[in-house]
Amino acid sequence: MAWFPFFVSLEGASGLLVGGGRVALRKVEKLLSYGPHLTVIAPDICPELEQLATTSPVTLQRRPFEEYDLDQELIFVIAATGDRELNHRIAQLCRQRRILVNVVDDLQACDFLFPALVQRGRLSVGISTGGASPSAAIWLKEAIERLLPENFAGLLDRLANRRAAQKAEWEDAAGREAAFRREFQQELAASGQESSPHTAGRVALVGAGCGKADLITLRGLRLLNQCKAVVYDDLIDAELLQQVPSHAQRVYVGKRSGRQGVTQEEINQLLIDLAQKDGLVVRLKGGDPFVFGRGGEEILALQQAGVDFEVVPGISSAIAIPAEAGIPVTHRAMSRSLHIITAHTLPGEQPDFRRYGALDGTLVFLMGLQRLSEIAQGLMDGGMDGSTPVAVISGGNAPHCAAVRAPLSGIASAARQAEIQPPAVIVVGETAALNLTATFKTLPVPIPLFTETDLF
Template sequence: MRGCVYLVGAGCGRADLITLRGLRLLQCCDVVVYDDLIDRHLLEAAPQAAERLYVGKRLGRHSTPQEEISRLLVKKALEGKVVVRLKGGDPFVFGRGGEEMEALLSAGIPCEEVPGITSAVAIPAAVGIPVTHRGVSRSFHVITGHTFDERGEPAGGWGSLANLEGTLVFLMGLANLEGIADGLLSAGKRAETPAAVISSGMGPRPVAVRAPLAQLAEKTRAAELKAPAIILVGPTAALDFSATVEHPLSGVRVGVTGTAGLRQKLQELLTGLGAVVETAAGLTVEELPLPLRLEDLCAGRSPWLVFTSANGVNIFFRKARREGLDLRRLAA
């Protein structure tokens, strides 16, 4: 029996930025294979019995090689599992989703990509920078910031980027910030070109340094920004369309406890009021042996079936499904 794999983009930042389709797949999967930059509340949306496998990668600290991740996806699908490969941003925008798709197709595994909001657009927007704006920038270009050639240049040289109109968005390039700025300046980009570096864009409080291109590296290092970060170069970096809606709990962090279902309800209410919600302590419900044969309930001798909690209801009907009980036999 073969399962299938969904490459799901989780979007950037809060858990509620995932698409409805991605969330529905997550809620009924057997296995979740997830990365670093994922809101942990998303993992609670998966079924309690689902297997959760961490394969995160960061620059200089690779938890799991890409080839091993691809083999893991194939292995779990061959076990007959429905697998959600949960990736930050969009799987096909520097997320190596294409490599995983190739491996799955080669192995004959049914697979599908579910788009997510790419960090190239979402993180600048989080600090009020649009990547396009009428009359200012009619295009944007997304460039990897850490895979240059042996001369420290992108494919086609710095001139190919410096001569582009619109907004340049460099992902994963903080370690090469000086080289990026110097390369663009040496290729003719104007020193006063607006630019920005955004750090912690996945978190509740992203930090942005804005400066002319010639001063960007110096001001960013002085601010001690940390990776992961996004670099923007172009006229829209001078704009500030930051959100002005005020929420009652903006800036407040709230720790919640309880079962996944209870925490999810609290999270939805609190985040709607602007709070940042963290799991302070979690409870899980464990199914104990039931001293009752479900078959005995079908004889009609007991006119009542009483549940003392929502968890009891869930456990009873899971057991009924496992045992193949036709619920119509409980009519009496």
């Protein structure tokens, strides 16, 4: 039998979660935007949940569950301990007290289920198949997300603000409902979504950041969740591709030094062709699209073809890779400027690195490992002291992460001995001597994935 979808206000309500792992974390993340006060009880609590509790109405109690934990005014309890016997005991105790309980991975023990959830401001859509097929629920969730206009939350806010006045204006119910429908259709038309959620194709250039998947922006992640096709580069964290709807087309166009890949002209045309099929195309680029990512060339091609586009910034490797190695690219009283330089040139051009030798601040060279000797010699010929600190770093999602530091005069030899491989970032300047490497490693934040556990 199907489960009836009650919609309940959780604003200020008290809820208890027993269990402190990743499953409990995902439950908390789903609930928080609805305003409850949550208590989490577990002997071990994952770091992400601890971090979340510092900025949210979540109370953590690092200890085992006790029966008296239920002797308070609770609206609901979630048993997510990983211990099946303990979960069942919690469920029995809750029923004795008439407290609604959800038991993770145990449909029969649940009084309520977690739906596949679509939320846009005032809109909440909960989808459940009663445990029959979580995959079907996820499929429907993705279809609804594609259907909704991007500004749907604002549309609802505007309608809500005018609703009271309209109710007063119309005495008869039929006229009032007709007025509500007209206003909704007008708002929908104004958003460009009246006939179809995607009346024309569009391309979003999204910077994936430089490294793990959780460095992407929230806007970039949302676009990935909604796209009909993704065109992606080399060194993109595979977890990001898991965020793309299962029906979406995936096209790899990676290029790396020393390997033949898809030409830029072919990529430009591919984006135009995909967009003209209607729907959202995400061009997923490592780092930031406009920092030596050739994003400008792709935008110019889209403009010329009349294709709508947007750009979502990302964390550039020029900043992220040095930071990963403990090098700030600027530092008070040491480096007051940052120069980001590409070692690649147009065919037939010969780079002149001497002109950078007189620059102050920090110099960051991208795509320059194969020309490291030329860069070092050119900088010294241009007046830079051979003792200037230099770091060469291969990091992020590079296949062979490594770093080496040496004076400018010896950096090429040091990089060869360390067997640094591309892609690598070259940092030149006083800050390259700093070592501010993190003293602890934060676990990557799990990007929300809807699993069967999330839907019970």
